[in-house]
Amino acid sequence: MPATTPTQSEILKYLKDKTGDFVSGADLAEKFGISRTGIWKHIQKLKTLGYDILSHSKDGYKLLEVPDLLTPDEIVPSLGTKWLGLSYHHLETVGSTNDHILLLAAQDAPHGTVVIAEEQTKGRGRMRRDWLSSQGRGIYMSILLRNHLPVRIAPQSTYVAGLSLAKVLRLDYGLDASIKWPNDVLISGGKVAGILTEMQSDQDYSRFIVVGIGINVNYSRDEMEGPFRYPATSVSIQAGGAVKRREVLLAFLRRFEEDYEKFLAGGFSSLIPDLEEFSGILGRKITMLIGEREISGVARGFTPEGALSLLRSDGELEAVWAGDVTRVEAGF
Numbered sequence: 408m409p410a411t412t413p414t415q416s417e418i419l420k421y422l423k424d425k426t427g428d429f430v431s432g433a434d435l436a437e438k439f440g441i442s443r444t445g446i447w448k449h450i451q452k453l454k455t456l457g458y459d460i461l462s463h464s465k466d467g468y469k470l471l472e473v474p475d476l477l478t479p480d481e482i483v484p485s486l487g488t489k490w491l492g493l494s495y496h497h498l499e500t501v502g503s504t505n506d507h508i509l510l511l512a513a514q515d516a517p518h519g520t521v522v523i524a525e526e527q528t529k530g531r532g533r534m535r536r537d538w539l540s541s542q543g544r545g546i547y548m549s550i551l552l553r554n555h556l557p558v559r560i561a562p563q564s565t566y567v568a569g570l571s572l573a574k575v576l577r578l579d580y581g582l583d584a585s586i587k588w589p590n591d592v593l594i595s596g597g598k599v600a601g602i603l604t605e606m607q608s609d610q611d612y613s614r615f616i617v618v619g620i621g622i623n624v625n626y627s628r629d630e631m632e633g634p635f636r637y638p639a640t641s642v643s644i645q646a647g648g649a650v651k652r653r654e655v656l657l658a659f660l661r662r663f664e665e666d667y668e669k670f671l672a673g674g675f676s677s678l679i680p681d682l683e684e685f686s687g688i689l690g691r692k693i694t695m696l697i698g699e700r701e702i703s704g705v706a707r708g709f710t711p712e713g714a715l716s717l718l719r720s721d722g723e724l725e726a727v728w729a730g731d732v733t734r735v736e737a738g739f
């Protein structure tokens with residue numbers, strides 16, 4: 408589905424400003440300096456993109472409904488952010504948004520650049536797993552961050568993204584969302600989103616960080632069946648009906664900008680109260696894979712430096728910096 412031309416974007420903006428009212432073809436033609444037939448053609452194109460526009464031979468055109476698109480037309484004017492998403496790239500299809508944003512980063516794309524795809528043909532997860540990325544069902548997004556953080560600190564951007572998403576799902580959608588440290592977001596125990604953070608560094612400092620986020624928004628139960636390592640779910644399954652991806656995305660980007668600024672100003676320790684509130688593992692017995700090593704214990708909390716404090720089954724307290732939680736025991 409090709410993007411709109413600048414004229415189509417302007418016509419759309421004009422129709423949105425007048426939502427609920429007819430705008431005559433003659434007015435549009437005069438305003439945009441093109442013929443009425445030209446306007447009609449642009450309106451036809453907008454209709455093929457899913458905009459519900461009523462055409463009336465005498466009264467003109469009336470915008471009735473806007474489709475659930477993640478195009479710049481639908482996202483950028485509504486963002487209200489200071490830096491996040493101001494450089495916004497929307498692709499119909501791509502191998503992986505993380506790979507695409509790495510190319511943009513090499514061409515000096517600015518801090519806060521966002522790449523979104525309607526589908527990914529080579530969506531990547533952690534541990535070389537694939538990420539289910541069917542057309543229009545989810546949000547597949549990468550964010551470029553150009554803060555020069557110490558290499559040890561940079562991966563904590565993952566926690567900020569998980570936290571922001573868990574907040575959106577719990578506070579805005581009323582869902583039982585939690586963070587499965589370090590990079591998953593769950594709803595009622597099912598994985599609804601995963602985060603893949605990648606970084607390029609110059610010695611001890613990151614040159615840039617890419618936070619790749621995949622959110623299962625409108626997948627059905629059947630579509631979620633498959634070789635997933637952790638039981639998967641979607642926002643629509645949990646909400647009991649289709650959810651507008653556009654609204655999830657906008658809410659997430661706004662919260663992420665706010666949380667990331669808080670993290671930059673106050674460090675990891677400023678996130679701890681929120682992380683404790685939204686964590687799905689604290690106080691629970693968990694099993695983790697750290698490389699090849701499997702350990703079990705009770706997740707006690709986070710250290711001010713950003714490690715998970717695990718009271719191992721042998722009674723020792725271990726600070727875990729990275730790992731994969733493979734099991735969470737309920738109600739421990």
Ligand code: BTN
Pocket residue numbers: 502503504505506527529530531532533534536538546547548549590591600601602603619620621622
């Ligand atoms: C995981 O849980 O293993 C992480 C999944 C990350 C998936 C997202 S989708 C957008 C971005 N592009 C990718 O190829 N992967 C991340």
